Amino acid sequence: MIVASMWSLGSMMMPGCEADDDGLEALAAVEAPARAPGDLRAAPMVEVFDDVSVVVPPAGTRVSVEVIYEDGQMEFVDVSTDDDGRTELHYPDEAWGLVAPPPPAAVCPVECADDRGSLKGWHWIVPLTWKYRDLGRPAALNKTATINALFDGASGPPLARDACGLADNVSATHTYLGETLLAPHISLVGGVIACTSVDADNVIGWADLPGNVLGVTCTWSTNTGIATGTDMLYDNVFPWYTSSTAPAGCGNQISLRGVATHEFGHAFGLGHSPGDSCNLTMYPSTGPCNDGQRNFGLGDVMGLEAVY
Numbered sequence: 001m002i003v004a005s006m007w008s009l010g011s012m013m014m015p016g017c018e019a020d021d022d023g024l025e026a027l028a029a030v031e032a033p034a035r036a037p038g039d040l041r042a043a044p045m046v047e048v049f050d051d052v053s054v055v056v057p058p059a060g061t062r063v064s065v066e067v068i069y070e071d072g073q074m075e076f077v078d079v080s081t082d083d084d085g086r087t088e089l090h091y092p093d094e095a096w097g098l099v100a101p102p103p104p105a106a107v108c109p110v111e112c113a114d115d116r117g118s119l120k121g122w123h124w125i126v127p128l129t130w131k132y133r134d135l136g137r138p139a140a141l142n143k144t145a146t147i148n149a150l151f152d153g154a155s156g157p158p159l160a161r162d163a164c165g166l167a168d169n170v171s172a173t174h175t176y177l178g179e180t181l182l183a184p185h186i187s188l189v190g191g192v193i194a195c196t197s198v199d200a201d202n203v204i205g206w207a208d209l210p211g212n213v214l215g216v217t218c219t220w221s222t223n224t225g226i227a228t229g230t231d232m233l234y235d236n237v238f239p240w241y242t243s244s245t246a247p248a249g250c251g252n253q254i255s256l257r258g259v260a261t262h263e264f265g266h267a268f269g270l271g272h273s274p275g276d277s278c279n280l281t282m283y284p285s286t287g288p289c290n291d292g293q294r295n296f297g298l299g300d301v302m303g304l305e306a307v308y
């Protein structure tokens, strides 16, 4: 699949190359001691947004975190440590802070004609396997319906699910491995959300997330672009709906299917779509009762085809 020139290769950092100004800046750098992969003892933390941190990743690896807020806006940051143990933060979105609220959808290009997007620079070389942790599920949500909604989100990228009639040329796969008691590797100590360390289990779970945070996704990868893990936490206080279409009288509820589809888009390697691409799934903002986010648009599918 040809990728249009307006694409940006999100956070891919090639050895010896500095980030250019193509929507990517290294705004901060911290020195971290070099450690062998997997050695997270006494690992230092670095704050990436207010009350959001990550454990500094081992040399040669990267961790990326997206935070979704209750108003539907999203922030994304990558933290990578090079082979010499130097850690850098990369903010691929517009700047530190939230993007502007989306314009009315009617003024954005229609999703089937909007070919914009970006890539995070990682992909899976094995099926993305994941597990569900039911502990803390909102009482208002049915368990089976919740699992089905998350499965729907995980299926979106492999299916290249869209409402444009595009062929599915995406070779990515996911496998649901069932329920687990393992917690996502996302700590909430002291009201600070933190991506900790990658492990073999990719877990989606629930928690009473601090402040106005609606969800958080951590994805780990090597600096050479191989995804190694992803975990997600969703807020169990905010009102979600699990159906494909918004419930009658939908007010402030948010589609779990839509948000999960966006988050799995990231997990599979998509970045955010730029500008006024507010009808694309990977636009970094959503809103209540938004069923359309569940279906990718042209630019989203082009990105998936570029990676898989």
Ligand SMILES: [Zn+2]
Pocket: 066, 074, 076, 262, 266, 272, 282, 283, 284
């Ligand atoms: Zn996002």
